[in-house]
Amino acid sequence: MNRPQAEPWVPADDRGLAYGDGLFETVLVRDGEPLLWPQHMARLAKGCRTLGIPMPAAAELDGLPARAGAGLKVLKLILTRGSGGRGYLPSPVAQPRLLWQAVDFLPQPQRWESGVRVRHCRLRLSVQPLLAGLKHLNRLENVLARREWDDPDVAEGVLCNSHGTLIEATCMNLFWQRQGCLETPRLDGCGVAGTLRAALMERLEIREVSMGPAALAEAEAVWLGNSIQGLWPVVRLDGADGSRHGSWKVGPVHRVLQREAHELLGYPARFTS
Amino acid sequence: MNRPQAEPWVPADDRGLAYGDGLFETVLVRDGEPLLWPQHMARLAKGCRTLGIPMPAAAELDGLPARAGAGLKVLKLILTRGSGGRGYLPSPVAQPRLLWQAVDFLPQPQRWESGVRVRHCRLRLSVQPLLAGLKHLNRLENVLARREWDDPDVAEGVLCNSHGTLIEATCMNLFWQRQGCLETPRLDGCGVAGTLRAALMERLEIREVSMGPAALAEAEAVWLGNSIQGLWPVVRLDGADGSRHGSWKVGPVHRVLQREAHELLGYPARFTS
Numbered sequence: 001m002n003r004p005q006a007e008p009w010v011p012a013d014d015r016g017l018a019y020g021d022g023l024f025e026t027v028l029v030r031d032g033e034p035l036l037w038p039q040h041m042a043r044l045a046k047g048c049r050t051l052g053i054p055m056p057a058a059a060e061l062d063g064l065p066a067r068a069g070a071g072l073k074v075l076k077l078i079l080t081r082g083s084g085g086r087g088y089l090p091s092p093v094a095q096p097r098l099l100w101q102a103v104d105f106l107p108q109p110q111r112w113e114s115g116v117r118v119r120h121c122r123l124r125l126s127v128q129p130l131l132a133g134l135k136h137l138n139r140l141e142n143v144l145a146r147r148e149w150d151d152p153d154v155a156e157g158v159l160c161n162s163h164g165t166l167i168e169a170t171c172m173n174l175f176w177q178r179q180g181c182l183e184t185p186r187l188d189g190c191g192v193a194g195t196l197r198a199a200l201m202e203r204l205e206i207r208e209v210s211m212g213p214a215a216l217a218e219a220e221a222v223w224l225g226n227s228i229q230g231l232w233p234v235v236r237l238d239g240a241d242g243s244r245h246g247s248w249k250v251g252p253v254h255r256v257l258q259r260e261a262h263e264l265l266g267y268p269a270r271f272t273s
Numbered sequence: 274m275n276r277p278q279a280e281p282w283v284p285a286d287d288r289g290l291a292y293g294d295g296l297f298e299t300v301l302v303r304d305g306e307p308l309l310w311p312q313h314m315a316r317l318a319k320g321c322r323t324l325g326i327p328m329p330a331a332a333e334l335d336g337l338p339a340r341a342g343a344g345l346k347v348l349k350l351i352l353t354r355g356s357g358g359r360g361y362l363p364s365p366v367a368q369p370r371l372l373w374q375a376v377d378f379l380p381q382p383q384r385w386e387s388g389v390r391v392r393h394c395r396l397r398l399s400v401q402p403l404l405a406g407l408k409h410l411n412r413l414e415n416v417l418a419r420r421e422w423d424d425p426d427v428a429e430g431v432l433c434n435s436h437g438t439l440i441e442a443t444c445m446n447l448f449w450q451r452q453g454c455l456e457t458p459r460l461d462g463c464g465v466a467g468t469l470r471a472a473l474m475e476r477l478e479i480r481e482v483s484m485g486p487a488a489l490a491e492a493e494a495v496w497l498g499n500s501i502q503g504l505w506p507v508v509r510l511d512g513a514d515g516s517r518h519g520s521w522k523v524g525p526v527h528r529v530l531q532r533e534a535h536e537l538l539g540y541p542a543r544f545t546s
Contacts, residue, residue, distance in 0.1 A: 009282040010290060012351065012372045017283060019412035020293030051413070052420060078285065088412065088419035088443055099285045126399035126463075127435055130417060138411035139292035139361065140324070144403060146361035147325060162400055171360055190399075 014097060016080030019088065020137035022097075023047040027065065027075040028228050028265060029102065034065035034075065035265050036227050039195035044079065047134040052090070053081050056098050068102035074228055075102045080137070107229060112258065113271055115233035115250045116155035118169065118224065120213065121145040122240045124162045125190040133193035146170045148240070155232065156224050158213075161190050165210050172226045173197040175206065176219035177253060182206040183215070196227040199264050200257070217246055221253045231261040287370060289353025292361065293410035295370075296320040300338065300348040301501050301538060302375065307338035307348065308538050309500050312468035317352065320407040325363070326354050329371050341375035347501055348375045353410070380502060385531065386544055388506035388523045389428035391442065391497065393486065394418040395513045397435045398463040406466035419443045421513070428505065429497050431486075434463050438483050445499045446470040448479065449492035450526060455479040456488070469500040472537050473530070490519055494526045504534040 015021035025044055028035040041061065048055040056079065068075045078099040084091035123145040131138070145157050156169040166185045168174055173194040175184045184201075186208040187193045200206060209215070216222055216237060225231035233254040237246040250273060259269040288294035298317055301308040314334065321328040329352065341348045351372040357364035396418040404411070418430055429442040439458045441447055446467040448457045457474075459481040460466045473479060482488070489495055489510060498504035506527040510519040523546060532542040 008285055010285055012281055012283055012374065014290065015416075017287065017290045017351065017353075018297070018410070019416050020410055021413060021416050024291070051417070078290065080290075088415045090416065090420065101285065123403060124401075126401035128397075128399035128414065130396060131413060136413055137291070137293055138413045140294060140404060140409055140411045141401065142361045143288075143292050143294050143363065144324070147363065 010080070010097060010099065011083055013083045014080050015082065015085065015090065015094070016078065016097070016137055020139075021051070021090070022053070022078060022080030022137045023051070024079070024135055024137060025077045026228055027077070028105065029065045029068040029073040029075045030266055031070050032066040032068060036195045036199055037065070039198045040227070042198070043135060043193065043195060044077070047136060048079070050130065050134060051081070051136070053079065053096050056096065060098070064100050072105050072107070073102045074105045075100060078137070105228065107267065109268070111155065111232045112230060112262075112267070113250075113273060115235035115248070115254070116224065117153055117236040117238070118156045118158055118234055119149060119154050119238040120240045120245065121148050121157040121159050121170070123148065123159065124164070125159050125167050127161055127163070127189040129189055132190050133187045135192050142170050158237065160213065164212050166213060166215065167191040169224050172224040172229065175200075175223045175225065175257065176216060177221045178215065178219050182257065183209045183211070186210050194226050196225050196231070196261060196264065200260060203260055204257075213245070219248075222246070222248060223254065223257060225261055227265065230265050230267045231258045233258070283353070283370060283372065284356055286356045287353050288355065288358065288363065288367070289351065289370070289410055293412075294324070294363070295326070295351060295353030295410045296324070297352070297408055297410060298350045299501055300350070301378065302338045302341040302346040302348045303539055304343050305339040305341060309468040309472055310338070312471045313500075316408060316466065316468060316471070317350070320409060321352070323403065323407060324354070324409070326352065326369050329369065333371070337373050345378050345380070346375045347378045348373060351410070378501065380540065382541070384428065384505045385503060385535075385540070386523075386546060388508035388521070388527070389497065390426055390509040390511070391429045391431055391507055392422060392427050392511040393513045393518065394421050394430040394432050394443070396421065396432065397437070398432050398440050400434055400436070400462040402462055405463050406460045408465050415443050431510065433486065437485050439486060439488065440464040442497050445497040445502065447495070447497060448473075448530065449489060449495045451488065451492050455530065456482045456484070459483050467499050469498050469504070469534060469537065473533060476533055477530075486518070492521075494521060494524075495519075496527065496530060498534055500538065503538050503540045504531045506531070
């Protein structure tokens, strides 16, 4: 195992580059204190088990957030299987490579307050139960989906799987409230099981469901969230063709889930509206 | 565009590492002369169009095989979108990064002569038409499939998609002959459209079909092939559980397609049996 360090370069034969053979985490860190660290480590450990990559020692990982420095940071960890092997077959003695980088982060309070406009993506996520939920390095679908729009007023793109079932947004999880019940897409076929989603599900009753986009039309409130940005109310949802699919007014029902999320992340839990 | 060079390191923020946001090619090169170069460049160009990555200039690419050196080599090219962007959204001014490496290659003539034993994989390939056929850097499915066995007597693993349709092997394309007709799986939902496969389809009538594994039980001959290894007759096919699914004797019917393939690759087109 390499010692954790801010390693700015990797050899071109690293399997993370060659095959996306690895995992990553992006962690919000405030003055050296990580948020949702147990959830991040649990997801990384699950990914390591699935891919057969040895998990770095907890002592190595746990020391990283403190090295991110003062202020609000995003700590990005990449763990690859390392170099070597014969083609796709990994070397049995591969040495995993742990990379990390910390960058300043500025949240977007106006999105917490006033909500965001989002759109449906044309791309349909492929279904691969073996990899579902993991934050692995095979993210071309997310890249292609994110390239579908460049309007800066559109904050995110909603993704369905190949069966037309709602899954997530390009880098956020999706939540909604219907008939007073909180729901989020089931992620056993594709999608990334976010750490904020995991933490909210530990605190609240949130049903995992398989639903088409029509479920959103019936929703009293829709949110997008992740462990970096917090929770954004969705105020407008357009189709990939620009047609209007739904609109919502930010109201008290939105604030309940936002408060839970923002307590978890140390973000303001009081809103002006 | 970076100048082509044997660049042994990439920055950790390269999008090829972060997201598998790029493409690769592995080219057989004999004394500086590439085999199936037009097919490799056509697939790379198609991938660049799909991902929206600028294709390097032909002059840059065309000069690489000569730099691989004397003897039989595998030239591996990796083209990533380069660094930068905001999360999954690429930078509009991203500078693609072209990496290459040439390594010695020893083919396995006993596999040409006597054929190989293969098995079915448990993993089912996910269906993503947008990426089907491309040799992109998101290859975790291939890595997981290849990890399913470690018996060195098993040369390859056959992969079906999530509907149970035959697609390919972990790093080779699949061909068979049924009732005198050559067939190969249709690759419009997943799989890598190999350059040897493309070249063989230019020379011979090979039908692209969507078939389950039962098609192989009816086959007079089954082969696996790629542009590096040439064409291997399959003499035994086992299930993922070790059960016997099929067996074939290497015979004259195998040699017809092997001769075509080996003429394309400069490999021996005469066999002792």
